[in-house]
Amino acid sequence: MLFPSSVLSRALSRPIISRPIISRPIISRPLISRCALPLSRPLSSASSLPAPLLDPALLLSRLSSLAPAISSSLRSDGYYTAEPILPPPVIRAMRAQSIALRAEGRFEASYSEAIGPDGAKRRFDKEGVFACEPDGGDYETAPDLLAYMSTVITELPPLLEGCGISGAAFNAKLAVTSPGGSVYPLHVDNPEGVAAGDTRKLTAIVYLNPDRGDGDGGELRLHMPGGATLDLPPEGGRLVLFWSDDVPHEVLPTAVGGEGEEFDRYALTIWLPTDELERLHEPDSKWAGLR
Ligand SMILES: O=C(O)CCC(=O)C(=O)O
Ligand SMILES: [Fe+2]
Structure with a gap:
């Protein structure tokens, strides 16, 4: 499928990488702005770019039809999920391109920071988790990943009316969780907010x-007010959205008895900021006691 020229020209004229949202690592490393090529190439060279399978117009129409439900579910429940957001061939292409980025050495061991009882931050490795921050420099290897990112970053914020989400900046992380029981410990993505320059x-x-x-495990477990939990299997094409500053979550062990690449659990995360800083860590949020 061809990349519609209107979307391509917008992608080409607008660098995929804007300023990093976070000024220092919170959950993952900050977005590293490598070069924004080839998305910043002039239109005249567009014909030499690989065409993604993903049709941005189709993704936009899916996001547009889901937007009212997304906004209302975020406001009432703090999360939203839909499956599948993209057709299976596109998901397969995105997985294949993730594997290709890994073969190029773009992934690094992932780590988090935990705040100890003394208030000091300590870094700890996330065993079996590797991550990459895709950017415009990865377009030729991963056109579908970049077309997806570009569409979501550009189109989703204005669709989510009343949610205060900005498309002016973003962070992105492509992560793979190896089989054999890799987990993400319980955390909130943006625990500190403005104090840490994290919007x-x-x-x-x-x-x-x-x-x-x-039985392959790797469910995303969201923790809800009142102690309920919700386990979401990481099925191909599932989209999950939740408040970065509110909702505690963890990833359950991935394919405990499994071995081999087919059990690798790939997830592409985009974080979007708010410009309305009073929306971060609202004191009367239902999650205020859980964070
Ligand atoms: O991969 C997932 O389901 C969640 C990952 C996560 O919590 C994170 O990257 O902060
Ligand atoms: Fe997280």
């Missing part, structure tokens, strides 16, 4: 695991 408000994850089977 992330919305976490948007799409899962790239088209062949995931029952």
Whole structure:
């Protein structure tokens, strides 16, 4: 499928990388602005770019039709999920391109920071988790990942009326969780907010695991007010959105008895900020006691 020229020209005229939202690592490393090529190439060289399978116009129409439900579910429940947001061939292409980026050495061991009882931050490795921050320099290897990112970053914020989400900046992370029980410990993506220069408000994850089977683990567990939990299997094409500054979550062990690349759990996360800083860590939020 061709990349419609209107979307392509917008992508080409607008560098995919804007300023990093976070000034220092919170959950993942900050977005590293490598070069924004080839998305910043002039239109005349567009014909030499690989065409993604993903049709941005189709994705936009899906996001537009879901937008009212997304906004209302975010406001009432703090999260929203839909499956699948993209057709299976596109998910397969995105997974294949993630594997290709890994083969190019673009992934690094992932780590988090935990705040200890003394208030000091300590870094700890996330065993079996590797991450990459895709940017415009990855377009030739991963056109579908970049077309997806570009569409979501550009189109989603204005669709989510009343949510205060800005499309002026973003962070992105493509992560793979190895089989054998890798986990993400319980955390909030943006625990500190403005004090740490972190304005992330919305976490948007799409899962790239088209062949995931029952029992492969790796569910995203969201913690709700009142102690309830919600387990979301990372099925290919599932989209999950939740408040970055509010909703505690963890990833359950991935394919505990499994071995081999087919059990690798791929997830592409985009974080979007708010410019309305009073929306971060609202004191009367239902999650205020859980963070
Ligand atoms: O991959 C997932 O389901 C969630 C990952 C996550 O919590 C994070 O990257 O902060
Ligand atoms: Fe997270």
